[in-house]
Every structure is written in structure tokens, then in C-alpha cells.
Amino acid sequence: MKIHKSYRFWLLIIPPLISLSLYFSSLNYFFFQDDFYEILISRVNNFEGFLSLFKFLSNRSSYRPVGLQTYFFTSYSLFGLNPIAFRTITFGLFFISYFLIIKVIKKITGSHQIGFLTASLWVLSAIHFMSLTWIAASWLIIGLFFFLVASLLFLDFSQKERKIYYILSFIFFVLSALSFEFFVSFPLIFGYYCLFIQKKSLWQTVKICSPFLLIIFIYLIFRSQYSYLPNIPEYRVAFNFESLKALFWYILWSFNIPEEFKKQVITFLVVPSRTFVNEFWPLVAKTVVSALLIILLGILLPIFKNLKNHKNINLILIGFGTTWFVTSISPVLILPNHSFSMYLTLASIGIYLIISYLIISFNRVSVIIVIFLIWLFSSFTTISFYRDSSWMIESQNFARQFATQLKSRFPQLPQDAVVFYPLSDKRHIQAVLNQNEIKVIYNNPSISIFYNEADFIEYLKENPTNNIYKF
Numbered sequence: 001m002k003i004h005k006s007y008r009f010w011l012l013i014i015p016p017l018i019s020l021s022l023y024f025s026s027l028n029y030f031f032f033q034d035d036f037y038e039i040l041i042s043r044v045n046n047f048e049g050f051l052s053l054f055k056f057l058s059n060r061s062s063y064r065p066v067g068l069q070t071y072f073f074t075s076y077s078l079f080g081l082n083p084i085a086f087r088t089i090t091f092g093l094f095f096i097s098y099f100l101i102i103k104v105i106k107k108i109t110g111s112h113q114i115g116f117l118t119a120s121l122w123v124l125s126a127i128h129f130m131s132l133t134w135i136a137a138s139w140l141i142i143g144l145f146f147f148l149v150a151s152l153l154f155l156d157f158s159q160k161e162r163k164i165y166y167i168l169s170f171i172f173f174v175l176s177a178l179s180f181e182f183f184v185s186f187p188l189i190f191g192y193y194c195l196f197i198q199k200k201s202l203w204q205t206v207k208i209c210s211p212f213l214l215i216i217f218i219y220l221i222f223r224s225q226y227s228y229l230p231n232i233p234e235y236r237v238a239f240n241f242e243s244l245k246a247l248f249w250y251i252l253w254s255f256n257i258p259e260e261f262k263k264q265v266i267t268f269l270v271v272p273s274r275t276f277v278n279e280f281w282p283l284v285a286k287t288v289v290s291a292l293l294i295i296l297l298g299i300l301l302p303i304f305k306n307l308k309n310h311k312n313i314n315l316i317l318i319g320f321g322t323t324w325f326v327t328s329i330s331p332v333l334i335l336p337n338h339s340f341s342m343y344l345t346l347a348s349i350g351i352y353l354i355i356s357y358l359i360i361s362f363n364r365v366s367v368i369i370v371i372f373l374i375w376l377f378s379s380f381t382t383i384s385f386y387r388d389s390s391w392m393i394e395s396q397n398f399a400r401q402f403a404t405q406l407k408s409r410f411p412q413l414p415q416d417a418v419v420f421y422p423l424s425d426k427r428h429i430q431a432v433l434n435q436n437e438i439k440v441i442y443n444n445p446s447i448s449i450f451y452n453e454a455d456f457i458e459y460l461k462e463n464p465t466n467n468i469y470k471f
Contacts, residue, residue, distance in 0.1 A: 033430060067138070416465065
């Protein structure tokens with residue numbers, strides 16, 4: 001399928017423009033929950049304080065000094081408490097990643113069409129709702145950006161054999177390692193590429209990948225020594241049948257099935273509760289039928305046609321896409337109770353590569369257009385559902401209301417002020433992250449706030465003060 005050069009520019013920018021329209025409302029949401037914590041710990045006043053952001057902390061379950069702390073430090077230093085500015089950076093990296101995916105997949109497959117279709121499915125997918133809506137989840141986009149730059153440079157090195165590309169690839173790989181945990185898939189993905197696509201020897205492949213493997217080894221040692229997961233069921237490490245069920249749902253979410261479906265399943269793997277189906281049957285029908293049509297037209301039909309015409313299917317490329325998906329999602333499969341569709345930011349590219357290869361091999365423009373429209377419809381349906389029902393929307397609404405009311409009632413608060421703000425809903429206390437939001441909006445870590453009157457009175461008995469402010 002040939003595309004005239006005069007149309008390529010317009011084709012290239014259409015998917016990100018549509019994606020921007022799908023996610024546009026996320027730009028104006030307020031800070032909420034972990035955003036306030038990240039702002040607090042990322043406030044530093046000197047170079048020594050900045051370097052401290054890169055320390056392993058025993059009270060943190062993750063290590064993302066570039067993807068989180070540096071991002072929050074930079075954004076807050078430049079823009080203050082402007083959530084639109086924070087998200088503009090995230091959106092910018094998101095759309096740059098779209099173009100990087102095109103380049104990476106084109107270098108791997110030799111096909112611009114496969115690269116374009118893979119990136120289009122990715123940028124229009126509903127899996128990005130949380131990472132684009134919740135500022136504290138931007139680390140997924142940031143980590144992906146560095147991962148893709150490292151991938152592109154690695155492919156340049158593999159094809160041109162210039163050491164500068166290898167060195168630059170390694171640097172961006174390290175930045176990826178400092179941004180998100182999914183970087184561990186890099187040597188496995190590109191080890192497969194060297195071994196099976198470029199036909200390098202096993203020794204050559206190991207030699208090329210060994211520096212990347214060394215970084216992973218060092219990272220895992222430090223993580224095991226200095227960072228610990230919370231001792232709660234959600235973060236319980238295991239690899240069992242629940243992990244396989246999680247893998248199954250990650251595959252479904254890649255096809256724009258809403259994340260909520262997993263919570264509503266009561267029997268087998270895919271049968272939701274009758275109450276949920278009765279209330280949301282249009283959503284279930286639209287998204288499930290769309291996913292089935294994508295599987296039928298984008299996977300099964302091309303395979304059937306190729307087999308019927310005795311045309312070889314590139315099993316090595318399909319194996320590459322499978323390796324990309326499985327290795328990239330594996331870091332969260334060991335946490336089967338902690339599964340979210342946002343973790344597909346990197347892994348989904350592998351699935352979309354397989355679908356795109358099969359669609360392009362079918363060589364029917366009409367089929368591509370139909371699949372594109374179905375994909376857009378299902379993505380719009382799922383994102384609309386998220387906008388109407390996601391806990392994040394309620395959380396940011398209350399956090400904004402909380403900040404507005406406090407600043408209106410108390411424009412300034414002195415050092416060591418004690419505030420009483422009656423609040424009983426645990427969801428709202430979580431939205432402001434207990435003590436964190438008030439410390440952020442007044443830029444004053446000495447302020448204390450209480451939501452329960454009994455706790456407020458008890459605190460004042462032990463810590464008498466005149467700096468009392470009741471809402």
C-alpha cells in the first residue's frame with residue numbers, strides 16, 4: 001500500500017490531533033492525591049538538595065527520580081501550582097512518543113505503514129487516561145519517551161555500527177531506568193531483535209546487551225536493599241494463576257475494554273455482575289463488540305487470507321511483538337492485585353505492532369479505514385465512560401474546591417498554624433492526601449490540619465497555641 005508523499009504530513013498529524021481532542025479535558029484537571037506529596041518532596045533549594053532526589057528511600061516503594069521527582073521539581077520551579085503547565089509537558093512527551101514509535105517500528109520492520117498504524121493505535125488508545133489525567137502518573141509517559149529514544153539510537157547503532165549511537169542509547173536507557181520500572185524489558189526486546197531479526201550470533205547479542213543487563217542487575221540489588229513495597233494485599237508479590245488472569249486483562253484493556261470490567265467480574269474471567277450489565281449494557285455492548293471486530297478484521301481475517309494464499313506469515317516479527325508485550329508487562333504481573341491499564345503504556349506497542357503488521361499484510365485500504373473507525377469509536381466510548389465515572393475526576397474536583405475555599409477564607413496562614421476543616425468522607429481526605437494539600441497551597445510545611453473535631457481538640461490539649469483557624 002503506497003501513500004503519496006503530499007498526503008503523508010496530513011496523515012501523520014491526524015491521529016495525535018484526534019487524540020488531543022479525546023483527552024483535552026484532562027489538561028484542566030486540578031492536582032489531587034499523590035500530586036501533593038510529590039510536590040512537597042521535590043521542593044529543594046540547592047544543588048545538594050537536588051542530588052538528594054536521586055537517593056533510594058526506604059519509605060518509598062518505587063525509584064523514579066527522573067520520572068517523578070525531577071519532573072515535579074522542574075515543573076513546579078517553572079510554573080508553580082499550574083496543573084495545565086504540568087500536563088502540557090506530559091502531553092508534549094506523549095505526542096513526541098507517537099512520532100518516535102513510528103520511527104522505531106519503521107526501523108524494525110522496514111515499513112513506514114506498519115510504524116504509522118502501530119503509533120496510531122497507540123496514541124488513540126484508551127489506556128492513557130490515567131497517565132494523562134493524573135499528574136503523578138506522568139512517569140509512565142516520561143519513562144516511555146526515554147525508552148523510545150534509547151530504542152531508536154540502539155537500532156541506529158545496530159544498523160550503522162557507529163559507537164556514538166550505542167553510547168547515546170545507553171545514556172537514554174539509564175534515564176529510562178531512573179523514570180520507570182519497565183526499562184528492564186529493553187535488553188530482552190532488543191536481544192531478540194539482534195538474535196532473530198538481525199541474525200547476530202548469541203555471543204554478539206550477549207556482548208551488545210551486557211551493559212544494559214548490568215544496569216538492571218545493579219538496579220535490582222539497590223531496590224531489594226533500600227526500597228520496600230507496602231505490606232498490604234494490593235502489593236503482595238506473587239506469580240500464580242492470578243498473574244495469568246492479570247495478563248489476560250492487560251490484553252483485553254489493550255483493545256479499549258474499560259478497566260472497570262475487571263472489578264465487576266464475578267464468575268470465570270469475563271462474566272461481569274448482572275447489576276453492572278443491566279446498568280451499563282450499552283457500554284458493554286459497544287466496547288466488547290468493537291474489540292471482537294478488531295480481533296476478527298485485524299488479526300483472524302489477515303491470518304486466514306495469508307494461509308489461504310499460501311503467503312508466509314512473518315512469525316519472527318510476531319514473536320518480536322509478543323516478546324515486547326510480555327517482557328514489558330512482566331514487572332507488574334508479579335503484583336496481580338495491583339493492575340491498572342496505564343501500565344500498558346509501553347507493553348501495548350507490542351500488541352499494536354502485531355495487529356498493524358497483519359492489517360498491512362492484508363493490503364486492503366477499506367479494511368484499514370474500517371478498523372481505524374472502530375478503534376476510534378471504542379476508544380471514545382471508553383474514555384467518555386472514564387470521564388463520567390472515574391474516581392480521579394471526583395478527587396480532583398474536591399481538591400480544587402478545598403484549595404479555593406481555604407484560600408478564600410484564609411488568604412495567609414502563619415507558621416505552625418492549626419486548621420480545623422470538618423470532613424468525614426475518607427475519599428475526600430484521600431483527595432487532599434491528609435496533611436499534604438494544605439502544606440502545598442500555602443507553601444508552608446509547618447501547618448497542621450484536622451478533619452475530626454475530637455482529634456483537633458486532643459491535639460490542642462497537648463500542643464496549646466493561639467494560631468487556631470476553624471473553617
